[in-house]
Amino acid sequence: MPLAVYILGLSIFAQGTSELMLAGLLPEMAGDLGVSVPRAGLLISAFAIGMLAGAPILAVLTLRWPRRTTLLTFIAVFVATHVVGALAPGYWTLFATRVVGAFVYAGFWAIAATTAIGLVPPNARARALSVVAGGLTVASIAGLPAGTIIGQHLGWRAAFWTVAVMSAIAMAGIVATIPGGRASASAGSAPKLRNELRAMIEPRLWLAYGTTALSTGALLVTFSYLGALLTDTTGLGEGWVPAVLALYGLGALAGITIGGRTSDAHPFRTLYVGLTGLIVISVALALTASAPIPTIALILLLGMVGFGTNPALNARVFTVAGDAPTLAAAFNVSSFNVGITVGPWLGGLAIGAGWGYPSVAWIGAVLGVVALGSVALGAALRRRPAEAVPERRPTTAATT
CATH class of the missing domain: 1.20.1250.20 (MFS general substrate transporter like domains)
Structure with missing residues (x-):
């Protein structure tokens, strides 16, 4: 680097x-x-x-x-x-x-x-x-x-x-x-708004934004209430909360490092593995939230799988956008923040309805399933254009 x-x-x-x-x-x-x-x-x-x-x-x-x-x-x-x-x-x-x-x-x-x-x-x-x-x-x-x-x-x-x-x-x-x-596109000219807007028409790009928002919401709906879950449901003292959150941060650092090394060669595989892990860990956390040792271990893993998909989510947008990446990257930043905003809001609704703090992990699992479906649809759309392109015959002097 x-x-x-x-x-x-x-x-x-x-x-x-x-x-x-x-x-x-x-x-x-x-x-x-x-x-x-x-x-x-x-x-x-x-x-x-x-x-x-x-x-x-x-x-x-x-x-x-x-x-x-x-x-x-x-x-x-x-x-x-x-x-x-x-x-x-x-x-x-x-x-x-x-x-x-x-x-x-x-x-x-x-x-x-x-x-x-x-x-x-x-x-x-x-x-x-x-x-x-x-x-x-x-x-x-x-x-x-x-x-x-x-x-x-x-x-x-x-x-x-x-x-x-x-x-x-x-x-x-x-x-x-x-x-x-001056920043330049691959063609050697300065970026043009027309090209940037044309790239935004691509359906796969908006599907990628959906994956970003859903996967971020699936993680943040649980993370936002971890402190309350640890003290109210798990029964840990308040003094333990910073240490457990630091453990989550270490898992996140490990996850984003691993994801950065796998996403270039295997972007979709990284997303499949990471989101599947997020779903499984969210379900396990919801089921074992009252037990301190499993909960602490699962929070470490939650940070790892949650951040392990981050490089793939970012790189996928640049791959789809091609030579007009600036506006595409900007909307991906907004997509992350949609997930950051909506995830905790959904968790707050569940807690306010009296479903308890483990309910936020169930919501995370559901959002993770939807995100996983959007990745599968994106993989299918990625293959479709190549299959739909008709074979082009070479032009020769005789045919012209």
């Missing part, structure tokens, strides 16, 4: 820490801002809103910009939002910075993915994407607890300053490693 790919992963780590760290800072933020904890929790929803909209809008607006310029612009705005957030006098100023910061973070994700695949040969795309996405996995293992500790000891504003500094360091890495100049 070129050093630039790791720099992009570092950039995602810095920004992803901001995405995750509020989960551990809400009580301190609520007290300082003079709002309730549920209202402070809306700052997490604000980030999700920005993520959903940012990638496709910014991909279109910056399509013909040089990629290094685009990446630097996005991360510079991200740094500025965290400086303003750290100095925010009130709740609504901070709310606005969360929306804007997530908006440019989503755009950065899409351009970073497109840039990464342009730096490596086609048979290393999934591995490069696993390095970039691995930045968020490392953020869940190290960035989330570190941000929480900084916030608890130095105040939540110090955590925002830390993210701003880390992002500024990543900016320096981008300047040093990402090639300058």
